Every structure is written in structure tokens, then in C-alpha cells.
Amino acid sequence: MSMAPVPVIQLIRLNTPRASLNTLANRLRRTFALGNQSPTSSPLHIRSLTTAAGIHTIKVQAASAGKRCYSNAKEPPTGAATEAASPLLSKLFPQTSPDVDSTAEQERKKREEDEAKENERAWKRMKLGFAIFGGGGIATILWGVYKFGQPEVDSEGQIIEDEFIDKPLVQQYLQRMWKSLHYYQKMIQEPSRAKLLPDPLKHPYVQPRYTLVLEMKDVLVHPDWTYKTGWRFKKRPGVDSFLQECAKDFEIVVFTAEQGMTVFPILDALDPNGYIMYRLVRDATHFIDGHHVKNLDNLNRDLKRVIVVDWDRNATQMHPDNTFGIARWHGNDDDSQLFDLIAFLKTIAQNEVDDVREVLHYYRQFADPISQFRENQRKLAEQLQEAERIEQAKTKPIVKQWSRSILGR
Secondary structure, rough: OOOOOOOEEEEEOOOOOOOHHHHHHHHHHHHHOOOOOOOOOOOEEEEEEEOOOOOOEEEEEEOOOOOOOOOOOOOOOOOHHHHHHHHHHHHHHHHHHHHHHHHHHHHHHHHHHHHHHHHHHHHHHHHHHHHHHHHHHHHHHHHHHHHHHOOOOOOOOOEEEOOOOOHHHHHHHHHHHHHHHHHHHHHOOOOOOOOOOOOOOOOOOOOEEEEEEEEEEOOOOOEEEEEEOOEOOOOEEOOOHHHHOOOOOOEEEOOOOOOHHHHHHHHHHOOOOOEEEEOHHHHOOOOOOOOOOOHHHHOOHHHHHHEEOOHHHHHHHHOHEEEEEEEEOOOOOOOHHHHHHHHHHHHHOOOOOOOOOHHHHHHOOOHHHHHHHHHHHHHHHHHHHHHHHHHHHHOHHHHHHHHHHOOOO
8 A cells, every 4th residue: 555645836936036026926826726625624834945046946745645735826816715825925925915015115105205305395495595695695795885885085074076976876886896896906916015115325325236135935944833833933054144244245135925924023033133124025026826926126226236036936937037046945954055145146246247137047047056156166266276377387487497307306
């Protein structure tokens, strides 16, 4: 007597791992449709669920060995069977539960409603910000027209008539405002006065022959900042000797683009002996293409005898032939360029050069004028030694040379 084989039903076999869970659930419901049989008459037991390489297989074994416990999958499932299979599927695949779907749908709708409300509130805030910004801008413009366009008054409060007094009121205010703005623009871009220095000294006072214009920052001093000390200004090696020697032959002027509140205390500490005769700061410069330019035409001095020492070519772009370029000092202690600069300036003063622009134009072609000056001095010293040797040879007596050749000395 042979035992009846245990019927094993292979319910589902999916060849694609991308099948949706809803499709899987629907096919499970069709497979689990047990005809008109009550779910209580044929209890089912899940034996195993195997998932491997995209193949999902469910094996179902009937409780009694001799009975058929499944129906043709092509037959339409009944409502009772579908209802009976739904709790089982919901346990196996919670994502496919109708309750879960309805809850997710409600949550999605709620999120969309919240996002729509938040977008509406953001748009209202944006419109309010635009309105406030626009209103503030209009109010500022109106205040500027009134402030800069109103006519000037004297000490008694009477209106001072100008060239706009006969024009319509609105036109008066607009043209006065434009004139005021142009005045402030000119004040920023141009020097505060036409003559930056007073007239040269007359006899019996001594006016130096040459004028030496120096940049302060990174020529005489270097700014240095640390957490411990804050801002400090370090003196360049040899700056004291440089000012002392140059004051003998030059009218020293410090001309810098720094603010006066920074420059004056530094120069007071740097030059206690008063070698620096004049101090020019930012308000004496031209503002051109983002650079503070030193216009020597306003210096009130003969440009044939003006020498500018600076490391920034943009600062002297209006008068390059009056500029002697020097390397920017970064605070190193082994710097010696000021000592070489003393020798260069003294050479000009001692030779009484009539137009310094010719000399400065020659040195402007070199990347390092100081090094070239040292090389020229070395060559000049060799030439002088050679000329002196030749001159000494010419001035020796002939008798001594003859006797020396005879005696072999």
C-alpha cells in the first residue's frame, strides 16, 4: 500500500526581480482561491518561502494526504477565498495590505497639502519682503533728492540763489542733487587741493636742490600682525641712517595712500628728528581704476628734480620716468637696499644732475635697479683703478725706469 504523494503546489515563479509587490499579491490571491471550499475545512500550512536570484517560490502542503486542496488557477476566485487569503498576504507582504495603501495615500496627500501651504506662506513672505525693500528704496531716493537737492541758506536762514533757482521745483532739486553727487565723486577721485606742497623756500632760507618722495608702507616700515601683539610696524634696516643722510641733500616728502590717522603716529615715532619735511596721505592721491595714484603735477615742484621711491608701479603710473623702483620689503632682517639707495641718491646729488628723469629712465628698464646700480658702481671702480694705474705709469720719471731696467729691479 503506497502512500499518496503529498501535493506540493508551486504557486509563483517570477523571472524578473523587478515585479511590483502589488502584482505579486494579486497573483497570490488568484492562486490561493480555493473554490467554494470553506477555509476552515482545509486549513493550509505554510512550509517554506524561498527567495533566490529573483525566483520566488511558495510551497504549500495540504493537511490531509488524500485530498486535492487546490483548484485551477485559471478559475475566477471567489470572494470568500480572496478574503481568507488577504490576512495571510498582509502578514507575508505588509506593503500590499489595503490598509497600508490607504494610510500611505493619506500621508502622501497630507504631505502635499502641507507643502502647498508652506509654499503659499513662503510666497507671501517673499512678496512682503519685496514690498518692504521697494518701499525702503523709494523712501531713500526721495530723502536723497530732498537732502542733496535743497538750496543752501545763509546764517540768517535766507535761501541763497543759485543757477537753478528759476527752474521748476522738481527740476531744481534733481539738478542740485546731481551736482552734489558729482562733487562728492570728485572729492574721492581727485586730490583735496591743487597744490600739495607750499611754494619753495626763498633766500635766505635754504631750499634743497632735489625733492625725494618716499612711500611709507613696505619701503620704510612693514606692518606686522600677531594674536599676541596685534598690529605693529617694523622699521626697515638702515632707515635711520637713510633719513639722516638723505636730509642733507634732499627735501624728504612721505607720500602714501594710507589714511592720515595711521600715518601720522607712525611717522612721529619713526622720525623724531624731523628729517621728513612734509607728509601726504590718501586725500592727496588720484583714484584711477581702483588704484590710488600719486600725481606729481600737483606737487608744486620742478619734476626735473623730483625722485619717487616706490615698489608699486601702479601708484606712479602717471610719472614713470620720475620713479626709482625698489624691492618691496616683507619684514626680513637681512635687507640692505636702503644702504645701496643712499649711495645712489648721493651719486645724483654730488654730480648735480640737472634732469633726474634721464637717469631714472635708464634704470627703469631693469627688473632690479639697485642690483644694476651696484654692478655699474663695480665697473666704474674698476675703470677708475685702471685709469689711475695708467696715469701713475705715465707720470713716472724716465731715468728711474731706465735705471730699474738696467739694474734688474
